[in-house]
Amino acid sequence: GAVVSQHPSWVICKSGTSVKIECRSLDFQATTMFWYRQFPKQSLMLMATSNEGSKATYEQGVEKDKFLINHASLTLSTLTVTSAHPEDSSFYICSASYRGSGANVLTFGAGSRLTVL
């Protein structure tokens, strides 16, 4: 089946540094990937849609200069949290859709837990 790999699974960084999270589709091509953020005991919140070869589409309220998204190939999208601060600490999850059983099925990465000190 379709697998999405996300790396790193957890990262700790100092305030002011930048952190990059990778999302790879392992056995299928994903022209579109999605990035979510999840706070403790809350649901997933869509941050942006990553489009291969073009600019990402950000949801309202998400700072595009803060959360840089690059989708340079059909199997890789990256999310860079720039100048991270403690309030950016969260669980970041990516997903990609593939065609399965006549529908577009979302498959998710395992998530990346970011802790900013």
Add this chain to the structure above:
Amino acid sequence: DAKTTQPPSMDCAEGRAANLPCNHSTISGNEYVYWYRQIHSQGPQYIIHGLKNNETNEMASLIITEDRKSSTLILPHATLRDTAVYYCIVFGTNAGKSTFGDGTTLTVKP
């Protein structure tokens, strides 16, 4: 895309069937119903999806009402490892526009 409504929590005895309901009264004709579950600190795991017919796979069964305004996910023999948050979402061609509600926290008890 349609929003969904689920009960916040449910309990189930180990070995019994778990029936998780979902309301999606504003679903459009081309939107599918999808179920995912999320175990603590992991990404959501796909369970099953359907359009209008009932579906079954190795994990669960999905029952969709005739008017498609609600559905029920059935875990036939719940185990302790099925304890998770279960999300019901609906979307059509644009998967990224699916909205995750708060889901149902299912607790399977011995």
